[in-house]
Amino acid sequence: MSELRTRPAVSLRPVDEQMLSDLIELALCDAAQVSGSVRLAYLDAESLEIGIWLGKSARARGIGSAALSLVLDEARRLGACRVLARTTLSNHGARAILVAHGATESVSGEQVTAELALS
Known part of the structure; x- marks a missing residue:
């Protein structure tokens, strides 16, 4: 019998209650421990740039994908129409997660910009 893979339970928590209006930093928590961090920065009134960093122990466990889902929900809540991520x-790993969530990639040399349109 094949093993069912469940989505990890992750949450986002503010790093600083006095966050700047154009930058939001969040701790990425897996169960009771901090597994990484998330950054959302306004590019303009409708666009956010996101960054997700995962500790090595959190990689390849579905946490990055679950975190991206939460970040996209937060971006929608903030009124963003699109999100950019650079890698x-x-x-x-990051590129696969972004594309799996519907991102289109632009490549320039070694730099990749992924764009996700939010609905």
Whole structure:
């Protein structure tokens, strides 16, 4: 019998209650421990740039995908119409998660910009 894979339970918590109006930093928590961090920065009134960093122990466990889902929900709540994420050509894990969530990629040298339209 094949093993069912469940989505990890992750949450986002403010790092600083006095956050700047154009930058939001959140701790990414898996169960009771901090597994990484998330950053959302306004590019303009309708666009956010996001960044997700995962500790090594949190990688390849579905936490990045679950975190991206939460970040996209938060971006929608904030009224964003699109989200950009920047990574490198060699960051296959991040690129796969972004594309799986509907991102289109633009490549320039070693830099990759992923764009997600929010509905």
